[in-house]
Amino acid sequence: MAAHVRVFLCKPGLDGHDRGVLIVGQALRDAGMEVIYSGLKQTPDNLVEAAIQEDVDVLGLSILSGAHMALIPRITSLLREREAEDMVVIAGGVIPAVDAEVLIRDHGVARVFGPGTDTHDIVDYIHERLGI
Amino acid sequence: MSEASELYQRLLAGDRRAAARLISMVEDGEEGAREALEELHKHSGRAHIVGLTGSGGSGKSTLACRLAQEYRARGKTVGIVCVDPTSPFTGGALLGDRVRMQELSGDPEVFIRSMGSRGALGGLAVAINDVINILDAFGKDYIIVETVGAGQVEIEVVKYAHTCIVVTMPGAGDEIQAIKAGILEIGDVFVVNKADRDGAMRTLADLEMMVETKPGGVGAWKPTVVATVALEGDGVEALVAEIARHYDFLKESGTLTRKIVGRMKAEVLAILSLQVSEAAGRALEDGGVASSLVDRMVERDIDPHGAAAELARELDL
Numbered sequence: 502m503a504a505h506v507r508v509f510l511c512k513p514g515l516d517g518h519d520r521g522v523l524i525v526g527q528a529l530r531d532a533g534m535e536v537i538y539s540g541l542k543q544t545p546d547n548l549v550e551a552a553i554q555e556d557v558d559v560l561g562l563s564i565l566s567g568a569h570m571a572l573i574p575r576i577t578s579l580l581r582e583r584e585a586e587d588m589v590v591i592a593g594g595v596i597p598a599v600d601a602e603v604l605i606r607d608h609g610v611a612r613v614f615g616p617g618t619d620t621h622d623i624v625d626y627i628h629e630r631l632g633i
Numbered sequence: 634m635s636e637a638s639e640l641y642q643r644l645l646a647g648d649r650r651a652a653a654r655l656i657s658m659v660e661d662g663e664e665g666a667r668e669a670l671e672e673l674h675k676h677s678g679r680a681h682i683v684g685l686t687g688s689g690g691s692g693k694s695t696l697a698c699r700l701a702q703e704y705r706a707r708g709k710t711v712g713i714v715c716v717d718p719t720s721p722f723t724g725g726a727l728l729g730d731r732v733r734m735q736e737l738s739g740d741p742e743v744f745i746r747s748m749g750s751r752g753a754l755g756g757l758a759v760a761i762n763d764v765i766n767i768l769d770a771f772g773k774d775y776i777i778v779e780t781v782g783a784g785q786v787e788i789e790v791v792k793y794a795h796t797c798i799v800v801t802m803p804g805a806g807d808e809i810q811a812i813k814a815g816i817l818e819i820g821d822v823f824v825v826n827k828a829d830r831d832g833a834m835r836t837l838a839d840l841e842m843m844v845e846t847k848p849g850g851v852g853a854w855k856p857t858v859v860a861t862v863a864l865e866g867d868g869v870e871a872l873v874a875e876i877a878r879h880y881d882f883l884k885e886s887g888t889l890t891r892k893i894v895g896r897m898k899a900e901v902l903a904i905l906s907l908q909v910s911e912a913a914g915r916a917l918e919d920g921g922v923a924s925s926l927v928d929r930m931v932e933r934d935i936d937p938h939g940a941a942a943e944l945a946r947e948l949d950l
C-alpha cells in the first residue's frame with residue numbers, strides 16, 4: 502500500500518458555513534486524498550488534538566467569521582507545542598491579503614487560498630508541497 | 634534507535650502522537666512497523682473489542698460517541714476506529730465520522746482514528762487488525778470499530794470483535810432482509826437506532842422475531858435487541874449493559890478464548906494471504922520471475938490452475 506495524503510479539514514471558531522470547505526473536501530478526495538472533516542465550531546485545542554490523532558499531512562482551516570487572526574496563530578502555536586509543526590497548515594475563507602501575509606510570515610501558515618480559488622490549485626499545491 | 638523502536642517506547646509511555654504515527658505506518662504498509670508491532674503484541678490482549686456495523690446513516694458514529702461517553706463516565710478509556718469506503722477509482726475517501734463525535738473531542742483519553750478502506754489484496758484486514766492491536770497496547774479499555782456493513786473484509790473484522798453490534802433503523806425493510814441474508818450470524822447485540830422515528834416498534838418486533846428464531850445450540854448466547862435514540866442518548870445505558878452481559882457470557886462459557894484464537898488465526902491468514910498475493914503479483918508482472926507463465930496461458934499451453942501450482946513452487950510457498 503502506498504502512502505496516502507491525509508488532510509484534516511476544519512471549521513474553527515463560530516461561523517456556521519461549511520459549503521466551501523465541503524467542496525474543497527470533495528475535490529481533494531477526487532484527487533485521491535483521504536479527507537477527514539471535523540464538523541463545525543471546533544476549538545483550537547480540540548482540532549489540534551484531532552489532527553494529531555489522525556496523523557494528517559495537511560491541516561486545512563476554513564474561517565469565514567473574521568476571527569482568523571485570533572484563531573490561526575493559536576492553532577499553529579499549539580502545533581509547535583506538540584512538536585507537530587511539520588504539518589502543513591493551509592487556510593481559506595475570507596482572509597484579507599495583509600492578514601495572509603502576517604500569517605505566513607509570522608505564524609507558520611504555508612499558504613492562504615482566497616475566495617473563488619480553483620480547487621485544482623489547492624490539489625496541485627498540496628502535491629507539490631508534500632512531494633507525493 | 635530505529636524509528637519504530639522509538640515509537641513503541643513513546644507509545645507505551647502514553648504518547649498519542651507516537652500511537653498516531655505508528656498507525657500511519659501500518660496503514661501505509663511500512664516494513665518498519667513490524668518491529669514495533671512485535672513489541673506491542675506483548676502488551677496487548679486487555680481491551681474489550683466491540684464491532685459496530687450497519688448501513689450508512691443508521692447512526693453508528695453517533696452511537697459510538699454515546700458509548701464512549703458512557704464508558705468515560707465510568708472511568709474507562711476508549712479507542713474508536715472508523716472505517717469508511719475508499720473510492721476504488723481515485724483512492725480518495727471522505728471520512729466524516731468525527732462530525733458525529735464532536736462531544737468527545739476535548740477528551741485526551743478517547744483516541745479516534747478515521748481509516749479509508751484502501752488496501753486491495755486483503756491489506757485492509759491486516760491494517761484494521763494492526764490498528765486495533767496498537768490501541769489495545771496503548772491501554773484503551775474499550776476499542777470500538779465502526780464499519781459499514783458492506784464488504785467482506787469489514788464483516789470479517791467485526792465478526793472477530795469480541796462483541797459485534799449490528800445497527801439498523803426503522804423503515805429499513807430491505808435492511809432487515811439483508812441482516813437475514815448475511816449478518817444475523819455475526820450479531821451478538823442488535824440495535825434499532827432512531828427509535829424516535831415512526832415504525833420503530835415494528836422494526837423492533839421484526840428483528841426480535843428473527844433473532845429469536847436464530848439457530849443456536851444449548852448454552853449458546855441468545856442475542857438481544859436494544860432500542861436506542863443515539864441523538865439523545867436514550868437506551869445507551871441498556872446497550873452498555875448488554876455489551877457487558879455478553880462479555881461476561883464469553884468469559885464464563887469459555888467462548889472468549891475461542892474468539893481470541895479465532896481472531897488470531899484470521900490475523901495470520903490475512904497477513905499471509907497479503908504477502909502471497911503481493912509476491913505472486915510481482916512475479917507475474919512483465920519482467921517478473923514468472924511472467925512466462927502468463928505467455929503460456931495466453932497460448933493455451935497451461936491453465937490458470939496449473940500456472941498457480943507452478944507459481945507456488947517457484948515462490949517456494
Ligand SMILES: Nc1nc2c(ncn2[C@@H]2O[C@H](COP(=O)(O)OP(=O)(O)O)[C@@H](O)[C@H]2O)c(=O)[nH]1
Nearest residue numbers: 689690691692693694695733826827862863864
Ligand atoms: N432521529 C434520529 N436521528 C439520528 C439518531 N442517531 C443518529 N441520527 C442521525 O442520523 C444521521 C446519521 O448518523 P451517523 O451517526 O453519521 O450514522 P452512520 O453513517 O451509521 O455512522 C445523522 O444526521 C445523525 O444525527 C437517532 O437516534 N434519531
Ligand SMILES: [Mg+2]
Nearest residue numbers: 693694730779
Ligand atoms: Mg459513521
